[in-house]
Amino acid sequence: FVHRNDKDGKFFEGIILTPDGFGISLVNIDPEGSFQPRPVNLLNFPKENYDDTENYPNKVCGILGEFTLPVNDLNRSLVYWLGLGFTEVSVNEKPYPWAIITDSVNVIGLHQTKDFTTPGISFFARDMTARIKQLHQNGLASYFHNMANQAPIADNGVLTSPDFLKIFLFKL
DSSP, rough: OOEETTSSSSSEEEEEOOTOOOOEEEEEOTTTTTOOOOOOOOOSGGGGGGGGGGGGTTTTTEEEEEEEEOOOOHHHHHHHHHHTTTTEEEEOOOOEEEEEEOSSSEEEEOOOOSSSOEEEEEETTTTTHHHHHHHIIIGGGEEEEEEOOSSSSSSEEEEEETTOEEEEEEOO
């Protein structure tokens, strides 16, 4: 745990590391007057609106599914995140050990896999094939990788940012 104090000596910010080496910043601020987001994600987006793709929160990528983290040991990571106040949404064994957790604002997917080694963000959409095609037309084709050696424009895919952040795109 690393921390720094403000000029009055009061705690201002601290950084803790997860068991897998990802930093979490804790900041002590007065939230009055600051932007308070109203999260819309796959956990609270109404299922009856899945086909209403024009009203997805992210107009390009779809509905936020999770902040995706690769982990070395799912059970150890779950203990850590649950200790931070997150709760389990689901724990799964296939195709590899993985879990979805939330603190009712943030959704995190913990994935015990070697398929990716950097954090990512996962989005879902009923019309993902059309969205992937649009991403290609927007000039992002060189950042795109499809899954399971599918056709160049597929139902699912992965964008890798210049900073190696993965953006997973899945057909809902």
